[in-house]
Amino acid sequence: MLTINVVVLLAVVVVLRLRRRTEARSRLDEKLTVVIVLALGVLLAPTPIGQAIVQFLSQLVHGVARSGL
Template identity: 45%
Template sequence: MTVSASAAFAIIILMRLGRRTEARSRTDERFTALLCTVFGVLIAATPWGQAILRLVGVITQATH
């Protein structure tokens, strides 16, 4: 269930971010931020999310 919900959120986020910035209201931007947060929580539990976390950790360590 988590992977399919994550895929649905990813598609919705990509569709919302494809719109022009000038056409967005504050409510629209907040809703998109909420969707991105929920997407991050859903994907964090998957192996793909763990791989992204490890990659970000390696990049962070390499920059310090």
């Protein structure tokens, strides 16, 4: 039985959409890309990979904030 992970599928769609030239995009196309990226974020957030990304980004932000003081 073949199963498709929705997160992986959305990630592939996002990469393919972002590879297109900016000049070739309409406003509707850009809005659709934003909606797809938001859906990807919502699906990715509760996963272990999503949590690891959040932890990495929070450490990066704290490091930058400490170096700025």
